[in-house]
Amino acid sequence: MDKPMQTETVTIAPFEAHHLDGALALSRAAGWAHRREDWKMIWSISEGRVALAGDRVVGTALMTPFSSTCSAINMIIVDESQRGQGLGRQLTTAVIELAGDRECRLTATSDGLPLYEKLGFVATHEILRHQGVVGRVDTPENVGWIAPDDALSAIKALDRTAFGADRGPLHDALAKEGPFAVVRNGDNIVAFAATRPFGIGEVVGPVVAENAEQARDLIAFILSSKEGRFVRIDIPEQSGLSSLLEGWGLPHDGGVVAMARGATGVPQTPEVRTFVLASQALG
Known part of the structure; x- marks a missing residue:
């Protein structure tokens, strides 16, 4: 009889400086252009959460506060091996909680749009690259x-x-x-x-x-x-x-x-x- 598949335990933790290399690896795998320096700049003015499978970063999300009234929810990535298990929702919810009573703003790809709509976000306009x-x-x-x-x-x-x-x-x-x-x-x-x-x-x-x-x-x-x-x-x-x-x-x-x-x-x-x-x- 086949043994049941073992799945990694994933935990959510504060995003700290030593997680930047893991975050960079995630964004490169996702095809993002960011350098480590780009990650560090955003992280330096933000609070965040990482998803960890052991010591490996398998998900990220940041909340950048703009005074006490507004925030940007950003840098949300989930490792391909962990997708479809609700981890993106868990990370996004965690950083929304960090925002407290602030208005939250973000930008969404077509893949992310349904999740963010379920979390109460409303589309306002298009951003062109x-x-x-x-x-x-x-x-x-x-x-x-x-x-x-x-x-x-x-x-x-x-x-x-x-x-x-x-x-x-x-x-x-x-x-x-x-x-x-x-x-x-x-x-x-x-x-x-x-x-x-x-x-x-x-x-x-x-x-x-x-x-x-x-x-x-x-x-x-x-x-x-x-x-x-x-x-x-x-x-x-x-x-x-x-x-x-x-x-x-x-x-x-x-x-x-x-x-x-x-x-x-x-x-x-x-x-x-x-x-x-x-x-x-x-x-």
Whole structure:
């Protein structure tokens, strides 16, 4: 008589620094572009849970808090050998609990959409991924680089208005990763964009601006110094930037659905808005 199959016992534990290598292995197996440095940046401003089979990381999920009002649920991966057993739901539920009373935002693939809908998330809009090798882009004259120490408070204030929550720790982390470009009106910073290394190349975002023309100029300014390099940009579908990005060598290459859980209040029309995300994970 055949012996019954032995299944590994999987436990859920806090996501600690020594789990980063296991998380990186998971994301590589799933075809994600993230480097260890990319994982570490997000983990450094987040709380999380890992699923462990012995000492092996077989699942991850993070909750990135934005003050006491909002959070991003992200980096949810389950090892292929563990799928179909409810582990993704268990990890997602665990980090939703970490969020407490905060609104939760995430981005979902078509595979993940049914689970998140069951957990109370509602689709809000599409996120489009544009990436490729940058072509020739002319440099606008109304944009310049700025030292983060001189501008971080203004950048944080603009982002808070556009995003609807305080993401100060995120911008502190971004300032360590790469420079900021800004548009000024007199002495005042009225729009900004960040760029940093990511995956096999670089990423641009977030881009926060008063209008599409400022957003276009910020992106063009950054891309003008990256001809021949691989760059990724994630945009809300309503940004209206797709045709521009395609013309600069960054074709549309898939995307995800933005979702929210526990959102409160009436949608506002702020003076500035987000034209490019920091990342799919962070909004």
